[in-house]
Every structure is written in structure tokens, then in C-alpha cells.
Amino acid sequence: MHRALTMTRRRIVSSIPVLLIVIVGTFLLLEAAPGDAVDAYLLSLGGGDAGLVAELRQSYGLDQSIVKRLTLYVGALLQLDLGWSVAFDRPVLDLIVERLPNTLWLMGAATALAFSLGSLLGIVAGARPGSLTDRTLSIGSLALYAVPSFWLGLVLVLVFAVDLRWFPTAGIETIASGKTGLARVADIAWHLALPVSALGFIYLALFLRMMRAGMAEAWRQDFVLSARAKGLARRRIVLRYVARNALLPLVTMLGLQAAAMLGGSVVVESVFAIPGFGRLAHEAVSGRDAPLLTGIIIVSAVLVIAVNLLVDIAYALLDPRVGSGEVAP
Amino acid sequence: MSAPLAEIRGLSVSYERDDAQSFALQGVDLDIARGRRLAVIGESGSGKSTLALALAGLLAPQARIEGSIGWPGLAHPPVAGRDIGMVFQHPGGSLNPVLTIGEQVAEGAVRHLGLGWRAAKSHALALLEWVRIPDPQAALRAYPHQFSGGQRQRIAIAAAIAARPGLLIADEPTSALDMVVQAEIVALLDDLVREAGMTLVFITHDIALASALADDIAVFQRARLVEKGAAHAVLAQPAHAYTKHLLAAQIDFSTPRLIDGVADA
Numbered sequence: 001m002h003r004a005l006t007m008t009r010r011r012i013v014s015s016i017p018v019l020l021i022v023i024v025g026t027f028l029l030l031e032a033a034p035g036d037a038v039d040a041y042l043l044s045l046g047g048g049d050a051g052l053v054a055e056l057r058q059s060y061g062l063d064q065s066i067v068k069r070l071t072l073y074v075g076a077l078l079q080l081d082l083g084w085s086v087a088f089d090r091p092v093l094d095l096i097v098e099r100l101p102n103t104l105w106l107m108g109a110a111t112a113l114a115f116s117l118g119s120l121l122g123i124v125a126g127a128r129p130g131s132l133t134d135r136t137l138s139i140g141s142l143a144l145y146a147v148p149s150f151w152l153g154l155v156l157v158l159v160f161a162v163d164l165r166w167f168p169t170a171g172i173e174t175i176a177s178g179k180t181g182l183a184r185v186a187d188i189a190w191h192l193a194l195p196v197s198a199l200g201f202i203y204l205a206l207f208l209r210m211m212r213a214g215m216a217e218a219w220r221q222d223f224v225l226s227a228r229a230k231g232l233a234r235r236r237i238v239l240r241y242v243a244r245n246a247l248l249p250l251v252t253m254l255g256l257q258a259a260a261m262l263g264g265s266v267v268v269e270s271v272f273a274i275p276g277f278g279r280l281a282h283e284a285v286s287g288r289d290a291p292l293l294t295g296i297i298i299v300s301a302v303l304v305i306a307v308n309l310l311v312d313i314a315y316a317l318l319d320p321r322v323g324s325g326e327v328a329p
Numbered sequence: 330m331s332a333p334l335a336e337i338r339g340l341s342v343s344y345e346r347d348d349a350q351s352f353a354l355q356g357v358d359l360d361i362a363r364g365r366r367l368a369v370i371g372e373s374g375s376g377k378s379t380l381a382l383a384l385a386g387l388l389a390p391q392a393r394i395e396g397s398i399g400w401p402g403l404a405h406p407p408v409a410g411r412d413i414g415m416v417f418q419h420p421g422g423s424l425n426p427v428l429t430i431g432e433q434v435a436e437g438a439v440r441h442l443g444l445g446w447r448a449a450k451s452h453a454l455a456l457l458e459w460v461r462i463p464d465p466q467a468a469l470r471a472y473p474h475q476f477s478g479g480q481r482q483r484i485a486i487a488a489a490i491a492a493r494p495g496l497l498i499a500d501e502p503t504s505a506l507d508m509v510v511q512a513e514i515v516a517l518l519d520d521l522v523r524e525a526g527m528t529l530v531f532i533t534h535d536i537a538l539a540s541a542l543a544d545d546i547a548v549f550q551r552a553r554l555v556e557k558g559a560a561h562a563v564l565a566q567p568a569h570a571y572t573k574h575l576l577a578a579q580i581d582f583s584t585p586r587l588i589d590g591v592a593d594a
Contacts, residue, residue, distance in 0.1 A: 222422035228387055229417075230437045230488065231410025241425055248427075319427060320472040 004316045011312055015305045022301040023077065023294075027070055030290045036062055040288035041086070060086065073294075082295035087287030092295040095280060100299065102172050103269070103277035105188070107261050109196040111254070114203035119250055121204075122211020123243045129216045138212060145205035149264055153198035153271040160194060167194050170273035195272040199264060203257055210253055214246030221245070248319050255311035259304045332401040333360040334496060334528050335384065339396035342379050342388060353379040355552045356396070361496070363402065366522055366529040368539035368560065370575065371549030377532045380549070381500045384530070385409045407496075411441035414489035418501040420481035424473040424488075430457070431469030434488045441492035449491075456487040460517060479510035486517065490525070497521065498530045503538065515542055536575050540564050548572050 038056045042048045057063045061072070076083060082092035125137040161169040173179075173188050218224065219242055227241045266278030277296065284292040316322045342354040354376045361367055361384075371377045382388050384398065386409055400407055407413050417423040425433060434456055435449035444452060450469060457465035460483040462476075473481055482502060489497060499518060503511040519542060522529045533539055539546055539560070546563040548556040548571065556569040567573045 222417060222419055223425045225387065226415065226417055226423040226485070226488075227425070229385055229409050229413075229415035230440070231408050231492075232436060232440055236436070236440075240428060244427055245425070321426060321474050 003322070004313050007316055007322075008309065008313060011309050015309070018305060019298075019301060023074065023298055024070065026294050026297045027073065028066075030294060031066055035288055036290065038062065077298070082298070083291035085284075085289055085292040085295075087284065087289040087292060092292050095292065096277070096295060096299055099275060099277050099280045102274055103262075103265050106192060106195055106199065106265055106268070106274065106276060107258070109192060110200035110203065111258060111261060113196060113200035114207055114257075115250075115254055117200075118204040118207025119211045119247065122208040122246075122250075123215065123238070125208065125212040126215025126219075126242065126246065127238045129212075129219060134212070137208065141205035141208045144201055145209070147202065149198055149202050150267045150271050152201060153195065153268055156194045156198055157271070167191075172274050172276075191274075195268050195274060198271070199261065199268045202264075203261065206257070207250060207253070210250055211243070211246055214249055215242050218242045218245045248315065251311055251315050251318060254314075255308040258307040258311075262300055262303065331363055334363040334400070334402055335361040336399040336401060337361075337380075337384075337396070338399065340380075340383065340398060341393075341395040342376075342383055343393045343395075344389075344391065345393070350393075352376075352552045353392075354383065357554045359547055359554060359557060361528060361530060362545065363495075363528055364522075364526055365544040366519075366531060366542055367545045367547060368543030369530060369532045369547050369549060370534065370536055370539050372534055374551075375549040376552040377549050378500055381415065381498045381530065381532055384496075384498060385413045385415055387415075402495075408441070410437050410494070411492045412494050412496065414492070414494040414497045416482070416485050416489050416497070416499040416502045418504050420478050420485050420502075420505065421473070423485050424481055426473055428472075429469065430471050430473065430476075430484055433473075434469075434484065434491055437488060437491035453487070453491065456491060457484070460484070460487045462487075477510075478506050479513060482506065482510075482514055483517065486514075486521070490521065490527070493525070494527070496528045496530065498532070500532045501534070502531075504534070511538070518542070536564075536579055548575070 036057075038053060038060065041056065042053065054063075061069060064072075073083065080093065082096065084090075085092050085095055088095055121137055121141075125134040128134055157169055161167050168174075168191050172191055173184065174191075177184075177187060179187050224237065224241050227237045232241075262278070265276060266282060268274075269276040269278045270282070277300075281293065281296045283289075284296060337357055337359040340354055340357040340359075341352060343350045343352045345351075357376075357380070369377045369380060379388070383394065386407070388394065403412065409415070424430075431450050431453055434453035435444075435446065438444045438449040438452050439446060442449070442452075454465050454469060457468050462468045462480060462483055468476075468484075473484070476484065486497075486499075486502075497518070502518070503514050506514065515538065518529060518531065521527055531539070531542055543560045546556075546558065546560045547554055548563070548569065550571045556563060556567065556572045563572065564576070567576060
């Protein structure tokens, strides 16, 4: 437990410069892109004269120097002020707080589904490498992995929402249903079933294959031979010796996948019309909304750093060698 | 003399390799006497480790086995772990890195002696004490990487004998360790055989180690058993050319210098 605490402290400190780089980098990147919010606004108006342009730029503060604006922005960030969204005409923080939970539910449930079912099936496949079960699961997972998530989403909608009418086609909850408490949770879960499956099943294949490969390698380790020499039950050898050791790289993968899933959720949110974080990012880009986009990227960065911190803690708890100073991770 | 613990008759183990039979053991006849220490000597690839795996019934499924291994003293075929304990060459790799020492030493007792985990852990504590692990109480909750190579091999021995098997097979248990630690492990195995009345099969390429420990010696060369007998007889009057060669190749303080060092010049 002590190792995990020391590591957590070290990781939190080291994530500060990472965050700083993300903030400055994003700011400069958006600065380098041609066009700004005023251009987008004028486009939607159908044009305007030079006086209006200058006036708008001044009111948005876009006439100031880069350094001045960056300092102002970072200063505001420190007070948790993410700025003002020009496209929505609302505070960026409000938008993010409104949209983020939907995506977190989607991602969290999809990750839980992919990791638990994926590693479980991976253990079944890896228990007897080369068996018929193993080959069936490996080929099946490869086929699943080759399917794009938007296509899987559309097929799920066609079959389970349009034909069978078991699930709604889109949205995060029934509009104006007036449901509260558990009824509302059930309603959201019902709406999320298909998008979670679409997003989760793709990654499930990844975890399955990784678990299976890790187990195939673990079978060749000396400690598995010594477990067999001890005459242990096969079940114990598979779970405590083979799968337990193959689980470690899977946990690392979990952290990496969380970031990829944040990107993948844009597609799934579009297919299922879920007002989430991914779609907010899309809307920010099309509206040339630099403050909103910067805010989204920073919050994403914080999210990814937080997930990786959790993964590192989980890893330290699972692998006694990590953080003991003797073996580098 | 009582009936031997194991009677190996015409044992051959082969593998299919590129449509050709490749023999790891060929036509081996050997008795393992109860309560004695047998050293199995031979160079790498001579089939001595295959013999260990064959005795414990741990050969790979694709191995083709001919001949027989009889166990006159046992009413049933031997069960790995309960009737035969094994210690391997690499003490680092033969322990599971993510399980506590306590669990790894105790699990054999849980499996074969029908003990509950609590009772098995106190049994494990006694075993760790017996193999002279410092602070065995703390060791129960520690992990393999926290111990030195020699200590890990002691732990592996404790785990191998947890279910009190009658036969302990040590497959090059000291090859990965330095000389001083080697001597300690050999002394420990020696104590074990004396105190617990176990039978020991000690596999090694080190003929000096074999002569220090063994009652009987069996010499393997290229999958065949070329010489067997009481240790003093084999060492004093080797009958087979290969045994003579092994003895002659032994380097000790009486060996003439192979290289003229700078210090002599």
C-alpha cells in the first residue's frame, strides 16, 4: 500500500508539466490554424464590413498579442475559468460539465464490458492454447476487431432498435419523460445499451487477444512447470499462475485504450445522437470555437492523465515488483 | 536390501522432429533405491533432465514414451507434488513473481495434505524455518523478488517438500548459484534426506558436486545411460570411457594451468 501512495504522489507531481505542455501546445496550435471565431461568425451572417470585423475582434480580445492572450488564459485556468464559448454563447465549463457525464458513462460502461468480458474470454481461450475453443475465439475476435465501430453501431441499431424494437435508436434518455432517481438511471442504461455494445465489443476483441497471447507466453514460464510439479489443480494453475501473470500487460493496455476510446466515442456518439463530449468537440471545430476546443482538449488531457494514474495504482497493487526499486516496470 | 522406489525399464523418450525421431532418452534401465542419494551426471542434452520430467510425469504431451517406470512401493501411480517433489535450476524463474511466498509454499500442502489455508500457512512457516530463511514470519507475506538467488532456491525446496513427498528430484539446483551458496544448498538437501528419510535424485553436470553428495551415480551420454553404480566405485574405477573423460575434465587445484597468466611472466 505504501508503494502505491509514494507512486501516486510522484505521478501527480510529474503530470503538472505534462498538462502545461498540453495547454501551451493546444493554444499555439489553434493560433497557427487559419481563421478564427470572427471568420466563422461572419460566414454564418453572410459577410460584414471591415468595421464590424475589427469591432468583433476587439470585443473578443483577438486583437491582443499571443503572449498577452496566453497569459490571460492560463491565469483564468488557474481559477477554473475555461473561458467563453463563442459558438454557444455560454461558459465553456458549463458546456463541458453538461456533456462530459454522458461520455463518461458511455466510456466507462464500454471499458468495463470490454475489459471484463474480453479478459474472461481470453482466459477461456488461453487455458488451452491451440484447442478448438481457442481457435474459435481467436478467429471470432479477429473478425470483431476488423469491424469499424460505426458500422457495428448501425447494424445494432437496424437489428435491435428498428427490427426488434428492443432498444431506442438514439439519444441518451427519453426526452421530457419526467423520470427521476432509479427510473431515470434505468432509462439512461436502456438508451446506452446499444452504443456501449458498439464501442465495447471492438475493444473486447483487443483485450481477448492480448489476454490469450499473454497466457500462451506465460504457459512457457518456469514457474508454470514448477506449479505442475507441485501437482496443483489445473484450475489453480490457469488462474493463479498463467492468467494472473498475463493480466499485467492488460492493465497497461487499459490505460492506453481509455485515451483511444475518448476519440472513438466521437463516432459512436454521432451514430447514436448522444449529446456527449465527442460531439461537443466536433461542434467546437466546426464553429471555430477556439476557447471551447482548448477547454475540451485540456479536460481530455486531465481525464487521460487521471485514468493512467488509476491504472498505475492498479498495476502497483497487482505486481509486487513495481515501485520496490529492484525491478524497473 | 528392500525393493527399489522406482524401477525404470527400457525407457525411451523421443520427439518427432522434421519427420525424424529424435531421442532424448534411449533404452534406460535404472533402479532408484529407497532412502539413497542418486546423482545423475551428464553434459547438456544428455537426457538427464528428460529423466527427471519422465519420473514426475511432466513430459510434454507430444513426447513419445516407450518402456516403463514401475513403483513397487506405491499402490498407485505417483502424483507429482504428493509423491515426488521437484526443484529446478533457475530459482528466480521457478517461483511465481506475483504470489506471496506463503501462498506458494502452502499451496502444495493444501492440495495434497487436505489442510486448510490457515493450517497450511503455519506448516509453511515451519518449512521456511527449516530451510533457514531469516524472519520466516515476514517471509510468508513477502514476494520472490525480495530474496537472493540462494534464498529463492531454499524457498523452492520448502515448496517442493510441502506435501512430504518420498522422492525429491533436484534438477541442477545449484548451477545458477555461486560456489558458497551451492555448498549451502547441497548441505540442505543432504540434511533433508537424512532427517526426513527422503530419496534424492540429484541431477548435475558437476562431477565434483556429485561425488560430495551421492551414494550412487548414473552417468548419461547422448540419451543413453552409460554407467551406473555406487559412487565410490564409479569414481575410483570408471568403467566407461565417457566417465573417465568427465573425471579427467574436472578442474580443481591440482589441474595444471590452462593459461599462462600475466602474473607469472
